[in-house]
Amino acid sequence: MGRTIVDVVFAELPTSRRREVISAVAHCIAGVLDRESMVEIVESLCAAAEFKPGDRVKTLRGTTRGVVVRVLDDGRLLWKVDGTGAELIALPEGLIREASA
Secondary structure (H helix, E strand, C coil), rough: CCCHHEEEEEEEEHHHHHHHHHHHHHHHHCCCHHHHHHHHHHHHCCCCCCCCCCCEECCCCCEEEEEEEECCCCEEEEEECCCCCCEEEHHHHHHEEECCC
């Protein structure tokens, strides 16, 4: 029931971000994620995806981190992965801006 409600409430989000919001809320309901962490995840996924070169980013799951190299003409992002230096192309909704330390 919780998943259905969250799916309706966050229907305007891109599918990939909506799935992550649903997952975070479900984990909170199940008791494996505390409320504060869930709120932080949901807020970051709902933030507008406006990136510029130099922005620190991570994938939705947080498994890969890097820096935006440039925004392509079609709106996709060219970003460089930390450590390997590999350059990847992603849609803005597939990345989250990392919080400043």
